Amino acid sequence: MAEQALAIGIDIGGTKVAGGVVDADGVVHERARRSTPHRSTSPRVVEDTIVSVVEELLDSSTGPIVAVGIGAAGFVAADRATVVFAPHLSWRNEPLRDALASRVALPTFVDNDANAAVWAEHRFGAGRGESHLVMVNLGTGIGGGIVLDGQVIRGRHGIAGEFGHMQVVPDGIRCECGNRGCWEQYASGNALVREARALFSAGSPVVSDLFDRVGGRPEDLTGPLVTEAARDGDPLACELLAEIGRWLGLGIADLAAALDPGTFVIGGGVSAAGDLLLEPARAAFRRQLTGRGYRPEATIVAAELGNEAGLVGAADLARSDTLAR
Template identity: 70%
Template sequence: MTDPQDALAIGIDIGGTKVAGGLIDPSGAVVDQVRRDTPHRTTEPKVVEDLIVEVVEDLRGRAASEVTAVGIGAAGFVAADRATVVFAPHLSWRHEPLRETLVQRLGTPVFVDNDANAACWAEYRFGNVQDESHVLMVNLGTGIGGAILVDGRIERGRFGIAGEFGHMQVVPGGHRCECGNRGCWEQYASGNALVREARSLVVSGSPLAHDLADAVGGDPLQLTGPMITEAARAGDPTAAELLSEVGTWLGTGLANLANAFDPSAFVIGGGVSAAGPLLLDPARDSFRRHLAGRGYRPEARIVQAALGNEAGFVGAADLARSAVAGTEQP
């Protein structure tokens, strides 16, 4: 039998809009991958579970050798048992026994974790923070996910829910968040925030959004984050300004996190991070302006995730493989 540490594993990354999966070897290389879109705001957990099973079976059918484990990175609060999704703001899971359900359907060891924990682990094992001892991951996607890594160990907290940085309240009475509160950080520094602001300009008929409006035939609902990023890269000043605003909010939040955790590095992942310097340069400027004791303390590095959209399923697979092999640090 293949040593679990040397075997293939499957990682699944569940976001607000997609289920992405990868067949991952022990070096972190992606052997194959699959993606399915999730129905918008589905109220039936089984719909997403069916997609997960479909993706896993697809990938398992492509594997040249045994798949030793399946790791799930879910966008939500995952209990310390790494089995239950307690709450998912962008999905309909509430105390969902996801691991038990999937083990019954797949017949393979399954481990569930927060998607940002999985992405952080991938960056630590194979990406841009392999030499760092204290890392905070900030994933900018539909919302904001976060993770904490200290001395090679993911810090999940007493109840498994550590790292939910996106739900820090930064604007009292601000925009309503899907978590139920107002003014959460992810309402100002996420993909949803970027698209919301762009659409509001188009809806208002602002001449500043003329090019963005033309790109979608005047229909603001067709605007997406990647479209705004591409427009900024092509020289659209309004798109660049929108990304800069998100970056400024990002840097402000990172400064608050630095005061709380004093990390050696922040690694920024998720779809919005694809904007690179258009996002991260304003974030670094804002971070320096808002950091307490600036000028008298070491500054954490702010780096873009190396693994891009693959980080979630690469990390989920590696965590699952390590759990089966008994090598993951508790």
């Protein structure tokens, strides 16, 4: 039956290609994974990796597969076929869907990985039942996705949701995108680590616990390590996460003014800090929200699907598109 149809979802990141066979309830039945070829390799090598994962999943699936959905970390054109730009891979205006069509004998769709993730959280995760949902992914940078009236909003050119590059501080910290003061320079994993390393460099005594955790090697400091220290009660780590949370709340208030969602879902690696991050974010959001006290407030919740959100959402979008035809 159509409602029981399975689909393959593929999540392509800077370090891995992860895939799964996903049913109509968002349950992953089979999984496969490969390392992402180095960014200097040709598009064909990355395509070979994707095809290898798809073939493994087709061989292991216990039921018929109706479609393949690809979630790619990069700008995907509105045609859901072309990767315009992928910062960690060699794709530049790459016709990925057509390149795979002759090698994967199934309907294939390409989307941005954050679009796939927000769709998964909308259908099966923290945003279930919410028709107006915005997802903010805090990792090395900040990505995001939008669902309004139950539909993924991709924008005229397919690249909506690049929230991390909203300017929040004029002439602020230089961003990798070339601009200054981008939101992700203040509310991301990179920002968390940068601030901790700045205290290392200053020789601040408040950094002693983190210093011990990395054996005096600031280059070994990571976002997850700061989060672990905060969970263990280290005051500095808690303070650093609270600062990231404050910036997160400020940016979310701007998004609320523009989009008015009912729920913000916070995903990505930094969200593992839970309320150590989210409570400061909620407080800053309430202080900054336009019309505060006279309008309904969106809820701010942690994502539920973790690292599999991208592949689950890609599979479900591909399945839905195929069965609607």
